[in-house]
Every structure is written in structure tokens, then in C-alpha cells.
Amino acid sequence: MTPEAAVARTRVLIITGDLIGERMAGPAIRVWHMADALSAVCDVRIVSWNRIERASDRFETVHVREADDRQMRDHEQWADVIIVQGTSFRVFPSIAQTQKIVVADLYDPFQLEQLEMNKYAPPAEWADEVTKAVSLLNEQLGRADCFLCASEAQRDLWLGGLSSMGRLNPTTYVADPTFESLLRLVPFGLPEERPVQRSHGIKGTVPGIGADDKVLIWGGGIYNWFDPATLVEAMGLLAEDHPEIKLFFLSARHFNPDIPEMRALADTVEIAERLGLIDRTVFFNDAWVDYERRADYLLDADLGVSTHLLHAETRFAFRTRILDYLWAELPIVATEGDSFATLIRDRGIGRVVPPADATALAAAIIEMVCNEEARETAARNLRIVRDEFTWSRALAPLVEFCVDPRPAPDRELVLKRSSAGGTPFERILAMPRGPRRDLALFRHYWKQGGPALVRSKMLTRRERLQRD
Numbered sequence: 001m002t003p004e005a006a007v008a009r010t011r012v013l014i015i016t017g018d019l020i021g022e023r024m025a026g027p028a029i030r031v032w033h034m035a036d037a038l039s040a041v042c043d044v045r046i047v048s049w050n051r052i053e054r055a056s057d058r059f060e061t062v063h064v065r066e067a068d069d070r071q072m073r074d075h076e077q078w079a080d081v082i083i084v085q086g087t088s089f090r091v092f093p094s095i096a097q098t099q100k101i102v103v104a105d106l107y108d109p110f111q112l113e114q115l116e117m118n119k120y121a122p123p124a125e126w127a128d129e130v131t132k133a134v135s136l137l138n139e140q141l142g143r144a145d146c147f148l149c150a151s152e153a154q155r156d157l158w159l160g161g162l163s164s165m166g167r168l169n170p171t172t173y174v175a176d177p178t179f180e181s182l183l184r185l186v187p188f189g190l191p192e193e194r195p196v197q198r199s200h201g202i203k204g205t206v207p208g209i210g211a212d213d214k215v216l217i218w219g220g221g222i223y224n225w226f227d228p229a230t231l232v233e234a235m236g237l238l239a240e241d242h243p244e245i246k247l248f249f250l251s252a253r254h255f256n257p258d259i260p261e262m263r264a265l266a267d268t269v270e271i272a273e274r275l276g277l278i279d280r281t282v283f284f285n286d287a288w289v290d291y292e293r294r295a296d297y298l299l300d301a302d303l304g305v306s307t308h309l310l311h312a313e314t315r316f317a318f319r320t321r322i323l324d325y326l327w328a329e330l331p332i333v334a335t336e337g338d339s340f341a342t343l344i345r346d347r348g349i350g351r352v353v354p355p356a357d358a359t360a361l362a363a364a365i366i367e368m369v370c371n372e373e374a375r376e377t378a379a380r381n382l383r384i385v386r387d388e389f390t391w392s393r394a395l396a397p398l399v400e401f402c403v404d405p406r407p408a409p410d411r412e413l414v415l416k417r418s419s420a421g422g423t424p425f426e427r428i429l430a431m432p433r434g435p436r437r438d439l440a441l442f443r444h445y446w447k448q449g450g451p452a453l454v455r456s457k458m459l460t461r462r463e464r465l466q467r468d
Helices: 003-007 026-038 069-078 110-117 123-143 152-164 170-175 228-238 263-274 291-298 312-316 320-327 339-347 358-370 372-389 396-403 411-416 424-429 435-467
Strands: 011-016 043-048 060-063 081-084 101-105 146-149 183-185 214-218 245-249 282-284 303-306 332-335 350-353
Touching: 011 026, 011 069, 026 043, 026 396, 043 069, 101 123, 101 396, 110 123, 110 312, 123 152, 123 435, 146 152, 146 396, 152 183, 152 312, 183 396, 214 358, 228 245, 228 263, 228 358, 263 282, 291 320, 303 320, 303 358, 320 332, 320 372, 332 339, 332 358, 339 350, 339 372, 350 358, 358 372, 424 435
Parallel strands: 011 043, 011 081, 043 060, 081 101, 101 146, 146 183, 214 245, 214 303, 245 282, 303 332, 332 350
Antiparallel strands: none
């Protein structure tokens, strides 16, 4: 090995479809911190087909137009390792067909989100969205050299997926019978530095919330897979005896117009209005808070809350908003059923309640807001737990891989497989974007739902193109 080769830095390309800016959702936040951690030992480039409104002196950020594969091909040729999220394979054929080492970031099981997100859509459309999500994931499971998951529960989920795709085979088993090098645990993280409040975001600032009130914060968007309605009902039980307890939804509406407003938001607002709680003890922030300003809001809160129903998404979800609660050392009240509920209960950093139980939720809120002994115990435990989730710890397995990247042991088998497999709809989705794919989709949608489904798909596409 020459001296130049010995010191060569791996070139890592990270692809996302999320906006990189002052306001960022979970996938973009994760990509940003990946790039920052990897830049210490690798040359890193983030490419997004959404807007790029933020830059770093540690790595590159580049915008590529959606489906502009000629431009993306230059980045693909530059890279040694390519980290993909979401629909990257479908948007850019050069990425789907790359011979470079691919890391698939599966921290967000979006096929399960689709079961909730589109459950109010017409049945044919709902089925199509789930099929597309599953097809996308199978494409990644069948191709990538390394996979990232966020929890032990997700490890079980993706081991099942990899097994069904034939990736848990004698070749990969001989290389590592635990499969931990193939499927790496890389959770979402939180900053090493403690949060600093530069101005009050809630107390004494939001009309109706005083400087001495007790604030519960809901630290993200309101989506169909959550259960904010039961939380509002619990606030109704507390309103008369504890008017000083206020609930603040940090970001009721998503900043990204590509993310549709979900039924859960309208239902939650309706319940709050019916109970007479809006702007009295329940408050909705219609703006999405800038990522760097979230500490101003978190440090005005006394308790973090997260409620959901029990379904498949819950079991395998990794609630990134709870990491912000850990960062701000906020006691937490949450619904049981996900991986964080186990952490909250076992580590004594809050209370866990049954799903859809407003009475139990109200009692837990009272205890964690008003019982000083309970709060002090949670505070002591939070100081220990938060350090276990810093980005440097969370991303260490990814950094280790990228410093010395290796193809999957079964790479030859993977590359020999035909890309034409799957259902007819999956084969259409795998086609390069263009008139031929559009015609095939038109025929499929016409067959599945007739003129109504075709019209719905055309309107959705036109709205997206106008926003872009």
C-alpha cells in the first residue's frame, strides 16, 4: 500500500429528499449530524433534491434537481460510499444501479407509517402507497452492503426483512453469525453540548401562558400514528383544578408543503374546541420552530409528553422528539408500547400510561408536574441517560464502517439478481422516470381505480411540481 493510499479519506455521499435549512424534519436532522460526525475522518457531501438553505465548513451541501440523473451521476462517480434514505433509488437510476458501497438508513420504517398516514384515503390509493413503500424498502434490502436501524425492536424487524430477501444466507452468516456488521444499530442522537436558552419561547411569551405556569410540551408534528386526542381529553380533566397546567404543541403544522396535513390534527383541534380549551390550557403553534431555536421552547417546559395508539408503527417507531426531552432533561410522560416507553419506565425518567386512557394520563401529568420528589428523581436519572444518546455515541458504528468500508459478503450474489423481479406495479416503479414510466403508471391507475384515481394522482403530481 502506498503512503497516499494509507491516508486516503473515504468519500461519503449522503442522499436525502428532505429540505436542509434552519427548519428541518427528522431525516434532514439525522443526515446533517451524520455528515458532521463523518467529516472528522471522511470527505462528505450531502446531496438533496429538496432545497439547500444551510452550509457547513466541514462538508459540502449540494442541491440536485429531482430526477436529474445526469447531475447525480457526477456525485455517484465521486463517492466511495453512498448513504441512502427513502426514495433515493427511485429518483436516481444511477444510485439504484451503482457499483459503489451502499448504506441503507432504515431508522424510519415508513412502510408502517403509510398504513396510518393514508388510512383515510380511498382503498385503492391506500393500497398503492403501501405497495410503493414496501417496494422501495425491498429494493434497498436486496441491494445495500450495510444497513442502519435505530433500536433493538427495529433490528428484529429488519432481520426479518433481510431474511425474506435472502440476505441472511450462508455467505453473510459465515462472515458474521450475529449479522451485527451487516445491520448496525445507529439510533437518532442528541447534541453533546447542553441546551442554552437565548429567549423565552413559551412562558410569558405565548398569550395565555404566564411565566409561572407549568408547561407540557408536545415536541413535534401531529400525525395520524400519534394520539394527541387523548392528551387533550386529559387536559380537559385537569382544566378546572389545575388551570396553571398548559399544553403547548410545538409544531402543529409541518413546514414542508409536501407533507400533507393529517386527520389527527383536525380531530385534535376539534376536541380542544369542544372542551373549550384552546388558548386557555391548550395551545397550538402553527409555525414550525427553527432547529437551532428549539432550546428556547424546550427549556420553557416542565414536562415532555408523547402519546400514541397501539399498532404496528408504534412497536417499531423511534420517537425522535423524546430525544429532545432527554437533551433538555425534561421528565417524560408517554404511552406504553414503543421502545422509549421501556426506557422511561426502567430508567425512572418519567411515567408510562396505558393507551387511550385520559384518566391515567392526567394522574401521571399531575404527579410529574406537582410532586417534587418524583421530579427530582427523574432529573437525577435524566442526567445519566442523556449522555447515552449523544450523536457521537449513536453514530460510532457508521463512522467505523465508513473509515474502512467493505462490500457485503454476498455482493456478487446481490448484483447477479435481476432488477426486473417483483409485482407488475413494482416493476413499473423501478422503471427510470420518463414518458414510458408515466404511461405505465397511467394504465395501472386506470385499471385499479378508473378516472377518479387517475385524476387524483395527476392533481397530486401537478401540486408537487408547482411547489418545486
